[in-house]
Amino acid sequence: MTDRKKEILALSQSVLKEKGYAATSVRDIAKALEMEPASLYSHFKSKEDILQLTCFGMADKFELAIKEVNDIYFNAEEKLRMVIKLHVEILTRNLDSSLIFIRDWRNLTGTSLEKFTAKRNVYEEGFREIVQTGINEGIFNDTDKKFAALTILSSVNWIVEWYQPDGNLDAKQIADKLSTFILSGLKKQTV
Numbered sequence: 001m002t003d004r005k006k007e008i009l010a011l012s013q014s015v016l017k018e019k020g021y022a023a024t025s026v027r028d029i030a031k032a033l034e035m036e037p038a039s040l041y042s043h044f045k046s047k048e049d050i051l052q053l054t055c056f057g058m059a060d061k062f063e064l065a066i067k068e069v070n071d072i073y074f075n076a077e078e079k080l081r082m083v084i085k086l087h088v089e090i091l092t093r094n095l096d097s098s099l100i101f102i103r104d105w106r107n108l109t110g111t112s113l114e115k116f117t118a119k120r121n122v123y124e125e126g127f128r129e130i131v132q133t134g135i136n137e138g139i140f141n142d143t144d145k146k147f148a149a150l151t152i153l154s155s156v157n158w159i160v161e162w163y164q165p166d167g168n169l170d171a172k173q174i175a176d177k178l179s180t181f182i183l184s185g186l187k188k189q190t191v
Contacts (some may be wrong), residue, residue, distance in 0.1 A: 009043075048109065051107060055116055062121055080152075085176075088175040
């Protein structure tokens with residue numbers, strides 16, 4: 001992707017983040033970019049093309065992170081802390097992309113939606129694998145792995161709604177607090 005196309009994509013994501021995918025037209029994006037819609041079409045086939053690039057770009061980063069964590073780290077607590085840290089870093093690195101990814105992926109259509117859903121399932125399965133590892137190690141309560149994975153993901157994904165880059169907590173601090181809080185619910189209580 002050329003630098004110009006990356007720039008146009010980033011500006012387009014900013015518009016989509018503000019108005020939402022469904023409420024934004026190609027004309028809205030072009031107007032915000034101070035270009036003609038035909039010029040925008042010379043960079044992207046459609047509005048969904050922008051959505052696909054955004055969603056799949058984010059999904060690829062998450063998929064790489066969970067694979068790396070499950071391949072490298074050994075115990076479940078360490079794995080969970082690391083994957084939450086990476087997840088928060090990915091989300092906070094580009095809030096426009098993150099908000100579109102979290103809110104608007106359902107607007108993908110056809111095979112794009114199927115492929116994206118498959119990627120989400122792979123990522124969720126990586127969290128279930130970590131929870132199962134913790135159960136097998138005897139450090140996590142025997143729990144519904146799917147429910148645990150969805151609860152963890154809901155917790156970490158929610159930060160896109162409130163995170164401020166210049167706020168009181170940086171990404172690392174947020175990841176540490178979330179990890180500690182989540183682990184307090186998963187870990188077996190020692191007497």
